[in-house]
Amino acid sequence: MKDVIPIQTNNTETIAVSKNSKNIYQQAIDTFSNFCRARSLFVLHYCTGCGAIELPPAMTSRFDMERLGIQPMVTPRQADILLITGYVSIKTLKRVILTYEQMQGPKYVIGICSCTVNGGMYWQSYATAKVLSEYLPVDMYIAGCMPRPEAVLTGLQQLMKKIEKGEANSWENYFKRYDYYLGNQQHLFGDTWHTPTDILEEARHYHLYGAESTGNNTARLIKYTVEHDLTKLDAPLREKDSMTKRGKK
Amino acid sequence: MRAENYQAVTHPESHEFELNFGPNHPGIEGNYALKVRVNGDKIVAAKADGGYLHRGFEKLMEGRLWIQNIALVPRICVPDPVPMEMCYALGVEDLCQFEVPERANWLRVLQLELSRIAAHLFTFGGHAATVGMYSNMFWGIADRDLILDMFEQMTGGRVYHMYTIPGGVRRDVGVEQLDKISDLLDYLEKRLSDYDNLFFNNKIFIQRARDTGILTPKQALSWGVTGPNLRACGLAFDVRRDDAYLCYDQIDFDIATETAGDALARNLVRRKELAQSIYIVRQVIDYLKKDKSTHIRCQIPNPLAWKVPAGETYTRVESSKGELSFYIVSNGGEKPYRVHVRGPSSMHAVQVLEKLVTGGRLEDVAQIMFSLDACPPEVDR
Amino acid sequence: MVWDQDKEATKDNYASQTIVLDQILHELDTLNIEQKNNQRFRVDVSAEALPALLSLLKGRAGYTQLSAISCVDWEDEFELVYHLWSYETKVLVSAHIRIQYTPAVYVSVYDIYTPAGFFERDIYEMYGVYFEGSPMMEKFILTEWHGPAPMLKSFDTLKYVNDMFNWQEYQPDWLKEIQAKGGKVVS
Ligand code: SF4
Numbered sequence: 093m094k095d096v097i098p099i100q101t102n103n104t105e106t107i108a109v110s111k112n113s114k115n116i117y118q119q120a121i122d123t124f125s126n127f128c129r130a131r132s133l134f135v136l137h138y139c140t141g142c143g144a145i146e147l148p149p150a151m152t153s154r155f156d157m158e159r160l161g162i163q164p165m166v167t168p169r170q171a172d173i174l175l176i177t178g179y180v181s182i183k184t185l186k187r188v189i190l191t192y193e194q195m196q197g198p199k200y201v202i203g204i205c206s207c208t209v210n211g212g213m214y215w216q217s218y219a220t221a222k223v224l225s226e227y228l229p230v231d232m233y234i235a236g237c238m239p240r241p242e243a244v245l246t247g248l249q250q251l252m253k254k255i256e257k258g259e260a261n262s263w264e265n266y267f268k269r270y271d272y273y274l275g276n277q278q279h280l281f282g283d284t285w286h287t288p289t290d291i292l293e294e295a296r297h298y299h300l301y302g303a304e305s306t307g308n309n310t311a312r313l314i315k316y317t318v319e320h321d322l323t324k325l326d327a328p329l330r331e332k333d334s335m336t337k338r339g340k341k
Numbered sequence: 342m343r344a345e346n347y348q349a350v351t352h353p354e355s356h357e358f359e360l361n362f363g364p365n366h367p368g369i370e371g372n373y374a375l376k377v378r379v380n381g382d383k384i385v386a387a388k389a390d391g392g393y394l395h396r397g398f399e400k401l402m403e404g405r406l407w408i409q410n411i412a413l414v415p416r417i418c419v420p421d422p423v424p425m426e427m428c429y430a431l432g433v434e435d436l437c438q439f440e441v442p443e444r445a446n447w448l449r450v451l452q453l454e455l456s457r458i459a460a461h462l463f464t465f466g467g468h469a470a471t472v473g474m475y476s477n478m479f480w481g482i483a484d485r486d487l488i489l490d491m492f493e494q495m496t497g498g499r500v501y502h503m504y505t506i507p508g509g510v511r512r513d514v515g516v517e518q519l520d521k522i523s524d525l526l527d528y529l530e531k532r533l534s535d536y537d538n539l540f541f542n543n544k545i546f547i548q549r550a551r552d553t554g555i556l557t558p559k560q561a562l563s564w565g566v567t568g569p570n571l572r573a574c575g576l577a578f579d580v581r582r583d584d585a586y587l588c589y590d591q592i593d594f595d596i597a598t599e600t601a602g603d604a605l606a607r608n609l610v611r612r613k614e615l616a617q618s619i620y621i622v623r624q625v626i627d628y629l630k631k632d633k634s635t636h637i638r639c640q641i642p643n644p645l646a647w648k649v650p651a652g653e654t655y656t657r658v659e660s661s662k663g664e665l666s667f668y669i670v671s672n673g674g675e676k677p678y679r680v681h682v683r684g685p686s687s688m689h690a691v692q693v694l695e696k697l698v699t700g701g702r703l704e705d706v707a708q709i710m711f712s713l714d715a716c717p718p719e720v721d722r
Numbered sequence: 723m724v725w726d727q728d729k730e731a732t733k734d735n736y737a738s739q740t741i742v743l744d745q746i747l748h749e750l751d752t753l754n755i756e757q758k759n760n761q762r763f764r765v766d767v768s769a770e771a772l773p774a775l776l777s778l779l780k781g782r783a784g785y786t787q788l789s790a791i792s793c794v795d796w797e798d799e800f801e802l803v804y805h806l807w808s809y810e811t812k813v814l815v816s817a818h819i820r821i822q823y824t825p826a827v828y829v830s831v832y833d834i835y836t837p838a839g840f841f842e843r844d845i846y847e848m849y850g851v852y853f854e855g856s857p858m859m860e861k862f863i864l865t866e867w868h869g870p871a872p873m874l875k876s877f878d879t880l881k882y883v884n885d886m887f888n889w890q891e892y893q894p895d896w897l898k899e900i901q902a903k904g905g906k907v908v909s
Contacts, residue, residue, distance in 0.1 A: 138365045139372055141394065142419040142718065145500055148463075149489075152482045166367040181721075183866045184372060184393045187364055210890045213413065216404055218872055218879045219397045222887040238500060280886070282868075392863035399848075400873055404880070562786055565837030576809075583812045584761060655762070655805055655816055657789070668792040668803065681792035691840055691862070721863055 122258065129198070130255040133172050133248070134165035136195070140188060141178020143205040143238040150241035162248055168194040173251070174228075178238070179207035179220045182280060185227060189277060192228055192266075193289040197298060199263045200251060203233045204244060212237060226276040229262040267295035271307035283312055356380055360703075364393050368471055368707030371419075373690070373717035375698065375706065382703040387695045394721040402680045407433060407507070408644035410677065415501045417682055418719045420463050423456035424660035426505040429680075431586060431656040432669040433507035436649050442636040444629070445509040446587040451625045452495075452504055453587075453658075454618045455522075458529070459488040460661035461611045461618075468608060468711040469540055472549045477540045484532060491522055509638030519626045526619050533616065541612055550605035554697040554709040557602060564696075565688045568663025569614065570713055572598045573606040580659035594621050604712035611714075614661075648675055662686050662714050684719025691720060763815045769828065772819050776804065776834050779817075784810045788835035793845045795875045799823050800851055804831070821851070830856035848873035 135157075139147070151157050151164055165171040168191045180188055192201065203224045206212035211222035224230055231254070234247040254260040266273060270291050278285050292310065295301040357380045363369035374390040398417055402410050414429045415422035427449060434441060466481025489499045495514050496502035504511050540546055556566065558574040571578055577596045581589045597613030599606035641647070651673035657666040663685030670679040690713065697709050753775070754766040767775055779785040789805040804817040821828050830853040831838045842853040847864050850871035870877050 136365075137367050141372070142416055144371070145419045148466075148482045149486050152479045154483050154486045164367075168365070179396060181393060181395050183395070184364065186866070187393070191365055210892065211887070213416065214396050214401065216879055216883060217397045217401055218869070218877075218882050219395045219867075222883075223890045225890075226888065240499060281866075390862075390865070392865060395863050397872060397879070400877075400879055563836050565787060565789075565835070567787075578809055583809075584807075584814070653803075655789075655803075655814065657814075664789065666790060666805070668790065668805070670794055679792075679794045681790065683790040683792075687840055687844075688837055692836070 126256050126258050129172075130252040131161045133160075133162045133252070134170060135162055135173045135175055136168055136171035136191065137164045137166050138174070138188075138191065139177050140180050140184050141176075141205065141207060143178035143207075146238050146241050146244060147175070147177060150244050155241040155245060157245065157248070160245070160248065160252070168192075169196060171195055172199055173248075174199065174201045176201065176203045176205075176208050176224055176228075176230075178205040179212065179214050180224065181219045182221055183219075185221045186281060186285075189227060190287055190289075193287055193291065197263050198255075198260070200231045200255070200260055201228050201262075202247060202251065203230050204236075204239055204247070206235050206237045209233050209235055221280065227273060227280070229265040229273070231260050231262050264298070264300050267291065267298060267300035267305060268302040269304045270295065271304055271309050274313060275307075275309035278309055278312065284316055286313055286316060357385055362706055363390075368710075370467060370707075370710050370715055371717035373715070373720075375694070375710075377698065377703070377706065379703055384699055384701055384703060384706070387698045387706075389691045389695055391691070391717060391720050394718045396722070398722040399680055399682060402677055404676065406645065406675055407647050407649055407677065410680075411506050412501075412503050415503060416718075417722060418660065418662070418665075418684065418686075418716050419500070420716060421456055421460035421661045422501050423452045423505065424658045424665050425682075426503065427453060427587075428656050428658040428665055428667045429669075430505050430507045431658065432654050432667045433649060435654040435656060436652050436669065436671055437507065438650075439508045439639050439641075441509055441639060442634070443588070444513075444632055444634050445637045447625050447628050447632070448510045448514060448637065449505050450587055450589065450592070451514070451522075451622060451629070452492075452502070452510075454622045454625070455488050455491060457661045458615055458618045458622075459485045461615050462488075464661070464711065464714045465536075465540065465608055465611055468550075468604075468708065469546070471707040471711050472546055474540065474543065474546065477536070480532075480536070480539070484529065487525055487528070491518075491525060494518060494521070506638075506641075508641045511638075513635060513637050514629065516630060519629055522622065523626050526622060529615075530619055533612075536612070541609065547605060549705075549708065550608065550712065551601075551603060553604040553705050554701065554712060555601070555603045556693070556697065560693075560696075561602070564693050566663070566693055567688065568659070568661070568685050568714075569597075569610045570607055570663065570689055570693075572596065573610045574602040575600040580657050580664050584657050586656070586658060592621055592624055604708055607712045607714075646675065648673060649677075660685055662716050662719070663689070665719075682719075682722055684716065684722065686714075686716040686719040689713045690715035690717065761813050763813060765815055765817045767817055767819055769819045769821050772804070772817060773829060773831060773834065775817060776806070776831055779806055779815065780834055784808045785815060788831075788837045788841075789814065791838060791841035791845065793849050793851060793873075795849060795873065796820075797823075797875050800826055800849065802828065802845075802851075826851040827854060828852075829854050832856050847871070850874070 149155055174192055174195065176188065203209065207214060207220065208224040211220065214220045215222065221227065232247055232251055234243055236243055251260060292305060295305050357378055360377050360379055361374060362377050363374035364372050372393040374393065376388045376390055377384050378386040402413060405413065410429065411426065414425045417425045462481040462485040466478040469477035492502055493499050495518060496504040556570065556574055558576055561571050561574045561576065567578065575598055577598050579596045582596060594617050597610050597617060599609050649671045651671055653670045655666060655668050657664055665685050666683045668681040669677060672678040694710060694713060694715060698706050701709065756764045758764060785806040785808045787807040787809065789807050792803040794801040799820050799822055802819050802821060806815045806817065828851060830842055832855065839856060839858045842856045843858045843862055845851050846853060846859055847861055848871055
């Protein structure tokens with residue numbers, strides 16, 4: 093395993109939602125869809141850690157998330173928000189990543205609890221992942237051990253504002269900088285880590301394929317899929333990959 | 342998955358397939374998984390898969406000071422954290438030979454019983470949701486929140502209080518606060534009949550829960566089940582009475598039992614325990630109001646250089662899920678040498694759950710899990 | 723079967739308990755009993771005699787519940803502690819045995835106490851002590867862990883964590899102010 097991963101916070105690059113390149117109708121539609129999007133958010137029902145115990149009060153009659161247009165949703169495909177409620181053990185992190193990749197864009201990740209920021213109370217534990225934003229692009233952290241339902245609601249409201257302004261775009265980072273995220277994932281789960289979702293293909297689909305989408309780590313993934321004859325998975329990957337290389341020349 | 346990745350499944354002759362029930366499943370309690378083999382909707386075999394909440398608690402505790410561990414222990418069981426603090430504190434007190442003031446013990450009982458009420462409300466709220474009765478879930482969680490408010494006023498924390506420390510408790514509770522708690526108890530007592538009408542006497546619930554997941558007394562004993570699940574089979578065992586700690590031997594309460602051993606009986610036991618806990622808290626409030634002493638903590642050494650005498654001790658506490666025990670070994674150092682946590686759910690959330698689910702129907706899995714009150718963080722630690 | 727509490731009867735029970743345990747003591751000569759208080763007994767026994775002791779305690783003295791099996795790593799040997807509870811006499815007996823460090827193997831008591839299955843699997847995962855004859859020796863919690871048995875004293879979590887994970891920088895303004903005045907974070 094490699095020893096050092098350079099720390100990069102994923103907020104270093106601001107994603108240019110270059111309004112200038114779009115014409116006025118496109119801008120209007122974007123604004124409108126952002127407005128709508130912010131008002132109907134589905135939260136994936138997945139409790140990863142102890143912070144999840146404050147979600148039932150936040151969802152039910154006392155604090156009532158639904159008045160903000162936020163509702164729990166049971167399948168990842170239909171959910172918009174992935175709430176990471178607390179520490180993620182490495183075993184859970186794998187499932188979280190699989191789940192995240194299944195969600196449709198635009199998707200948002202909120203790290204609730206101090207444990208997702210920097211390991212929190214379990215900083216010393218061999219079994220939990222420490223900095224969540226190394227493995228997934230996180231839109232917002234709600235710190236606290238554990239944050240009260242009011243804090244959760246405030247966090248969600250801030251996310252809504254961000255969405256409305258069109259600033260909550262960190263999900264695009266996952267495609268643009270897939271190599272970085274994949275590298276960190278491989279560091280933790282071993283070089284044979286692979287998921288059924290073809291991220292590079294999706295990146296192309298969303299027009300988010302960038303210079304940092306591929307690199308050493310994706311090469312390792314592709315090599316693995318070739319070696320293990322997951323040809324169905326790797327065929328389009330290899331093809332397109334060589335195409336970009338040719339394109340670069 | 343992309344379209345070209347999809348491969349048609351050729352059906353085996355048995356028509357059995359494997360279903361991952363959890364960890365990302367609305368019917369599962371916490372972050373836990375069951376792998377079930379189903380034939381149609383009948384379950385042929387089941388296998389529990391834990392470890393999603395594993396943090397290596399026992400290892401972490403070995404690396405921290407005795408005083409630091411107070412903050413760590415309640416996190417072992419999220420819905421019912423007070424017994425964890427209690428059990429740890431009892432163990433350390435036993436090793437250090439602390440004389441705990443009487444008032445502190447009563448304050449601890451107050452916390453323990455309120456926590457039990459909160460946990461039970463949460464559990465049968467969850468159970469109601471699994472049979473499709475969401476209003477009861479909303480009620481249960483909202484009423485539990487009122488108890489959390491009391492906790493907040495008494496200790497400063499909603500869910501984790503770190504209130505019980507070895508040697509006593511952190512703060513005293515004033516008369517005004519006690520009045521507020523007894524008002525809350527009045528309210529809860531009134532609500533109990535509402536719960537009866539809405540849930541416990543509800544035909545939907547009774548028909549779904551009766552004869553589901555039956556545990557016979559013999560099975561319960563041989564599988565090491567404790568707590569409400571054991572009492573639902575007619576066996577009256579309660580650590581509070583039989584291995585009395587704190588001042589439970591001075592308190593009057595009944596041990597709620599049922600005989601059927603099914604999901605319905607387990608819930609009825611919890612329902613009776615709610616009433617019992619309210620009754621206990623009332624006695625505690627009376628005592629605390631009469632008692633004029635302000636001594637709530639014995640002298641503890643400098644926390645940063647606190648050395649606990651060498652020895653080992655096994656302490657048990659009745660949590661809302663069953664018998665919780667800590668085995669604490671000290672070698673005379675500043676940190677515990679070994680702490681073994683025996684979560685009550687480790688018995689009924691693994692072997693028993695697997696066995697009860699097998700042979701039943703898929704839609705009952707969630708129900709059985711909630712009726713057993715399985716708490717995955719306790720199993721994984 | 724309802725266990726009632728009659729205070730007088732319980733006291734008699736405690737007394738008779740000592741007698742029962744004494745009788746068992748005579749049958750197994752490698753036994754050492756220590757009474758800690760009314761409801762706690764500590765028994766030290768040799769590893770070979772433990773299964774016999776457990777079956778005697780279960781069959782003759784009514785110790786029907788295996789409350790827990792704890793494992794302690796003493797760096798040159800393992801200590802296994804079997805906590806047994808009797809519902810009738812309300813007494814808890816902890817049976818301590820010592821087993822060698824390598825190879826760490828012991829026999830399963832699953833046939834006597836079913837709950838042992840869970841604890842033995844747990845100890846195997848966390849300490850690497852193998853229990854012969856236990857039906858559930860596959861992994862449960864650490865299914866995706868490939869390192870050494872984590873609860874061993876020789877496994878250093880802090881070092882592992884520092885090798886494996888990065889930390890996020892945290893430099894808030896208030897900390898900078900304090901540092902400018904000469905303060906620092908003590909760790
Ligand atoms: S921050 Fe606290 S409440 Fe949240 S997951 Fe960590 S320990 Fe649990």
